[in-house]
Amino acid sequence: MIVEDRGIIFDATTKPASERIAYFTSLCPTRSGSFFCGFQVGPSKHAATSTIRLCRSRARTRTWQEVPARFANTWNDVPGSLAAGEMVEVEPGRLLLFTTWFDRSDPDRPLFDPVTEGVLHCKQLRAVSTDDGESWSGWEEVPTSGLTGCATTGPVLQWPDGTIAYAFESFKEYDDPKPGRHGAWLLPSRDGGRSFAAPVQVAQHPEHKVYYWDQRLCPGNNPGEFVALFWTHDLEKKKDLFVHIRKGALKGGKVHGAPVKATTIPGQIAAPLLLPDGRLLAFVVNRGRPGTMTLWQSRDGGATWLERDALVVHTHDERAALTQGAENIDFKQYWEDMGKWSFGHPAIRPLGEGLVLLAYYAGTPTCMSIHWARVNCEG
Secondary structure (H helix, E strand, O other): OOEEEEEEEEEEOOOOHHHOOEEEEEEEOOOOOOEEEEEEOOOOOOEEEEEEEEEEEEOOOOOOOOOOOOOOEEOOOEEEEEEEEEEEEEEEEEEEEEEEEEEEEOOOOOEEEEOOEOOOOOEEEEEEOOOOOOOOOOOEEOOOOOOOOOOEEEEEEEEEOEEEEEEEEEEEEEOOOOOOOEEEOOOOOOOOOOOOOEEEEEEEOOOOOOEEEEEEEOOOOOOOEEEEEEEEEEEEOEOOOOOEEEEEEEEEEEEEOOOOEEOOOOOOEEEEEOOOOOEEEEEEOOOOOEEOOOOOOOEEOOOOHEEEEEEEEEEEEEOOOOOOOOOOOHHHHHHHHHOOOEEEEEEEEEOOOOOEEEEEEEOOOOEEEEEEEEEEEEO
């Protein structure tokens, strides 16, 4: 594999202070040939005024322009912030946009409560566009059936039979005194996102001692099949484990397949993609020293991942004042570090003819842009 080309999707260095931090990266191809990139933008990570932006490329991803649409931060007249902008084309020309809205009625409240370890009250929302992303409907709530502390976690799954599935995770809300119970979920829809079935659990540790964070999934070869990768954190051992994987299928309102298991890939968030030749790719952020964004490949469906086959796409000099290392992680302080990291959030999409498009954010603690890279997987 080789990097054929790279560039900038959203250049934060040219923006005002209110738009200097861009992250929560997503990618979406459309039938018209356009490519969209969604991301969160604000004056800082997890800012009370953060919103989402979209950029679009009509030139095979070489050049990108900001979409003029702007998105309301309020929900039922309550001020909030928007995190993530995951898109999917459910019908020719009909796009859905999903985001997580956080309650910012008290702008001094941080996203994470260091006392209860819960997150701000939130809603999952979606909007619709029928004009190639130029304009969007108002927000509508996506029901999560009583699950709380929820957040968008990656691409919307889509299968040839028209089924889609919105990926999110649940935890606990800001002022909830009960212990956290993290879970990874899918919310299926068989009518183009007009309605959703009950949430389907993808991963949850039976004793809640391990968290399967930030799931990223890609569809398999048959309807309902998927591959999921997880940033995996062991609460008892106070450390991140290797990236974990689950291969399964969504059938009859449940996930069927093998349980979650470890890979040999070091790192945190990992985005999978299944190639037509059967290779499974994983675009992974690793916050070691130095930090890296690496494209891994498996030739046996995820059973083995050889380091010699991996491609380092980006090497990062993390300048943030972090407090946590690789071992003996203080969970509350780790949340603080998440708000300081200056690179990550891998996204991956196929371009055809052995090419894939990658996107991620990278920069300094005071200015983070959205980057792209095109990789030839036959090189």
